[in-house]
Amino acid sequence: MRRIDQNKIFRLLTLVIFAFGLLYAKDPGINAFYKGDYKKAGDYYEARLNKDKENEKIMYNSGTTALAKKDYEKANSLLMQSLANENNAQLAKAHYNLGQLAVQQEKTEEALEHFKKSMIYDPDDPNSKIMYEHLRRVQQQQEQQQQQQEQNQDQDQEKNQDQQKQDQKQDKQDQQDQEQQDQQQAEQDQEQQQQSESQLSEDDLQAQELTKEQAKNILNAMKEDEKESMKKLIMSKAKGKKIKRSKEW
Numbered sequence: 554m555r556r557i558d559q560n561k562i563f564r565l566l567t568l569v570i571f572a573f574g575l576l577y578a579k580d581p582g583i584n585a586f587y588k589g590d591y592k593k594a595g596d597y598y599e600a601r602l603n604k605d606k607e608n609e610k611i612m613y614n615s616g617t618t619a620l621a622k623k624d625y626e627k628a629n630s631l632l633m634q635s636l637a638n639e640n641n642a643q644l645a646k647a648h649y650n651l652g653q654l655a656v657q658q659e660k661t662e663e664a665l666e667h668f669k670k671s672m673i674y675d676p677d678d679p680n681s682k683i684m685y686e687h688l689r690r691v692q693q694q695q696e697q698q699q700q701q702q703e704q705n706q707d708q709d710q711e712k713n714q715d716q717q718k719q720d721q722k723q724d725k726q727d728q729q730d731q732e733q734q735d736q737q738q739a740e741q742d743q744e745q746q747q748q749s750e751s752q753l754s755e756d757d758l759q760a761q762e763l764t765k766e767q768a769k770n771i772l773n774a775m776k777e778d779e780k781e782s783m784k785k786l787i788m789s790k791a792k793g794k795k796i797k798r799s800k801e802w
Contacts, residue, residue: 582614586621594618609638617650620657628654645675652684661692 582601585594598615605611616631632654635647652667665688671681 582618586614586618591618591622595622609635609643613638613643613647613650616647620650620654623657625654625658641674645671645678645681648674649678649681649684652681656684656688661688664688665692 582594582597585591585597595615595618598611598618601611602608602615612631612635616628616635619625619628619631622628629651632647632651636644638644638647648667648671652664652671655661655664655667665685668681668685668688671678672685675681
């Protein structure tokens with residue numbers, strides 16, 4: 554009996570030690586990942602997948618490594634395949650990383666959906682909740698900015714239309730004013746021309762006022778003409794001829 558009991562105890566201790574050894578065994582891929590050697594981690598998990606193609610845990614690790622390497626297409630494929638896992642904690646992590654992948658690709662709606670699913674599978678994980686709320690705030694701010702931009706564009710368009718109407722109205726009024734001014738100017742020019750022509754005609758008909766010098770000269774000329782006429786008259790009488798005076802005054 555003692556020998557059997559001792560064997561059982563030995564076997565139990567051996568199993569416990571083996572279990573603890575597996576639990577705390579260091580994964581080369583995880584070690585490389587946390588050291589930042591993503592290539593080494595990726596090569597390790599790719600080799601593991603070649604041997605165990607349906608292992609969702611390895612798919613998740615390989616997909617997470619691809620995400621760190623920014624190989625988004627490969628990361629999306631592997632992480633989506635890892636969703637075949639039935640472990641809620643593992644599913645929460647996969648959706649969380651898919652959410653991060655969507656954020657990197659600026660796919661906000663898709664990211665929100667993954668973070669929401671991650672919260673469903675693991676309500677106690679604060680990371681998914683933080684990311685979800687952060688994205689919702691950013692999304693709301695973007696929507697508000699978009700609405701404000703659209704309102705500003707509408708207001709600017711209305712202002713432009715109003716300004717165009719005012720400009721057209723002002724142009725029309727300016728044109729009318731200019732036409733009226735041109736017509737008035739034409740009428741004034743015509744009136745001035747008529748007045749100018751009338752004044753010239755009247756000036757031509759009016760007697761010109763003589764200066765004293767001009768009057769004196771004319772009188773002297775008249776006297777000379779008178780003398781010349783008298784001369785001709787005397788000579789004609791002397792000869793018996795009658796000569797007509799050039800001008801009588």
